[in-house]
Amino acid sequence: MTHQGKFYGLGVGPGDPQLITLKAVAILKHIDIVAVPKSRMDRDSVAWEIAKVHCPSDIQLMELEMPMTSDETVLQAAWQKAASQILDALHSGKSVAFLTIGDPSFYSTYTYLLNLLKRELSSEQIETVPGIMAMAAAAAKVNQPLATGDEPLLVLPGIEGVDQYAEIPNLVVMKVSRNLPEVLQNIKENGGKAVLATRVGQAGEKIRELTDQEEMGKVDYLSLVLINRPVK
Numbered sequence: 001m002t003h004q005g006k007f008y009g010l011g012v013g014p015g016d017p018q019l020i021t022l023k024a025v026a027i028l029k030h031i032d033i034v035a036v037p038k039s040r041m042d043r044d045s046v047a048w049e050i051a052k053v054h055c056p057s058d059i060q061l062m063e064l065e066m067p068m069t070s071d072e073t074v075l076q077a078a079w080q081k082a083a084s085q086i087l088d089a090l091h092s093g094k095s096v097a098f099l100t101i102g103d104p105s106f107y108s109t110y111t112y113l114l115n116l117l118k119r120e121l122s123s124e125q126i127e128t129v130p131g132i133m134a135m136a137a138a139a140a141k142v143n144q145p146l147a148t149g150d151e152p153l154l155v156l157p158g159i160e161g162v163d164q165y166a167e168i169p170n171l172v173v174m175k176v177s178r179n180l181p182e183v184l185q186n187i188k189e190n191g192g193k194a195v196l197a198t199r200v201g202q203a204g205e206k207i208r209e210l211t212d213q214e215e216m217g218k219v220d221y222l223s224l225v226l227i228n229r230p231v232k
Helices: 022-030 046-054 072-091 110-117 134-141 180-190
Strands: 007-011 033-038 060-065 096-100 126-129 153-156 170-173 193-198 206-210 223-228
Touching (some): 022 126, 033 072, 060 072, 072 096, 110 126, 134 223, 180 223
Parallel strands (some): 007 096, 033 060
Antiparallel strands (some): 170 223, 193 223
């Protein structure tokens, strides 16, 4: 009977190859296959750019297409195909590490893939390795706490309705490219400090404080805003 391989979900941090955990690096050094998610097969993978400096030069890559779409049918097909490829490798005795930016349990495609793999694998065959999240790295870059004392912190996934949370002093708006105008309007109306962070730790990193006077169009998908404001 063929020995079954082990599956790892590796959080590789926000972008800086030095912001990857020692545990993730150790796994990358002995893993058989690195599974690399791509929004399109002809595009580079940010997660692989982070991880590759820690991998042996002859590491085997498994490129998985994870399209950026809201079409549930397309997404389900992509997740199922990826799960099948990974399972084939595991059943042949290979160990597989699936890379994900930031933390694998935080707004990650990994979660959908994991749900499929859990149907076929035992809990001993799966290990999820946490990573540093972009919001933590962004706060560190500007020497600003995400929250202090007994203050609450609310994380929003770029949805509309930021103004519904005026009682929360600390907000993180992820994927803010979808509703930056609303966030700017909220800042103008409620005051406080807001920091826009784009591609934290990656090439093209931009981090700056927003003002209540500026107007801004679309920003990079990998952007977030840290908001700290007085509670009304």
